[in-house]
Amino acid sequence: MGSTGTTRADAPAALTSTTTSLGHLALHFRPGERALAVRFFELLGGRIQEFPNKFSDEPLYIIAMDSAEPDRANNIIYLFALKPAQMELEAVIAESLGANTDEPHPVLRRFLEQRAQWPESYLHFGLHFSELDQLEAAVLRLQAEMAANPEFAARIQSMQVLKARGEDGDTEIDERMAASPVFSQVEDFAYGRHGVQVHLRTDLFATGLSLFGSVVELDYVFTGPGRERNAFNSLIS
Template sequence: MESTQTGPARASLPTMASTATSLGHLAVHFRPGERNLATRFFQLLGGHVRELPNKFSDEPLYIIAMDSAEPDRADNVIFLFALKPAQLELEAAIAESLGADTSKPHPALQAFHEQRTRWPESYLHFGLHFTELEELEAAVLRLREEMKTDPAFGARIQSMQILKARGEEGDHAIDERMAASPVFSDIDDFAYGRHGVQVHIRTDLFATGLSLFGSVVELDYVFTGPGREHNSFNSLIT
């Protein structure tokens, strides 16, 4: 694929043959004893959760097929398992050194938290693309309901940033769909690219890196079709 970089130093990267057609898997970790909360999150997003024994831990291993219509595929899956003691010990030392969860955190840690609050996408995150906007909306509504009815679950969702789609001038279909949406109709902020919606969820139910910093999950949907090609995601999603 050619580079889409723009600017004075624009250059094309060589195209190389590849048989890779999808992302194989992502491995994330829950804190010991919190597997039910972590798996519930992915179930609410529509994932198919399968529990397997884990010979390296007393906690099970979970394989989550994000395309629940094809749960037996070897790709498009998330592996979910417990954090190892060595990482928990390391994170405890880091937290103590940085003054995490104290009234006087290290300035660098405080600045990091402030930036991530303003711009969740700036931190390490992974995105889930929905092929139907209705499915994304249903997932957000299920999350909201769970947060309301289960305080233990709701306390672990730090924020949910919702950004609606903006079409090119004259693309009234996107504006009308956003106005009719149960999720996006009362939202004023737009997604970063045209023709798509974004939902950024900050949570510490599982870790994509250091659990000390929590995780960010991005939910996406992109409107496609004639006149909506001026978006790098549109050219990749058919």
């Protein structure tokens, strides 16, 4: 498979799939809000285990996103409570920026407006589904929970659904999108070739400062002849 990217001449030899992988991601919930945060990953299909946390009264959760092989040491999310020191720091930052007020600092207002329009431009993490129907089922579960549980729904600030575009006579993708319970009613296309994207903005947990919440991206990529290039190996344009 060809690539349009470039590699530095002094770059080390690429690691093979047998030597390294993406291992884990550590996320934090606000104390007292673990049930809602855990529910989010239950709806995505994660396998969740709860453990005592010697540093907190709140438990620690290990979430295996690969349900086929849940005991591997990769594809793992650790979920635990924010530390008091970070909560104190965020309170000072929020006050200085006027967060959650009618008159936020202009730089904060511009940031929030851009993130609302382009959620993928903000620090985020992506979950890739090997089957499109699994992604669709997860989105439908999230939507059903939002409809039934106002407390949960209030913590999902937006859900941006972007469908895949069939290119060069690839009608299979267009037909699959037209039949989809999730993507058939949307007009906007994903940014890369041959894939769908769902961007979720939420403050149920944080990858950094909980003050700004998190963005989660759900992906699926159609594969096969003529679909070698996608957003994960080629330029988007």
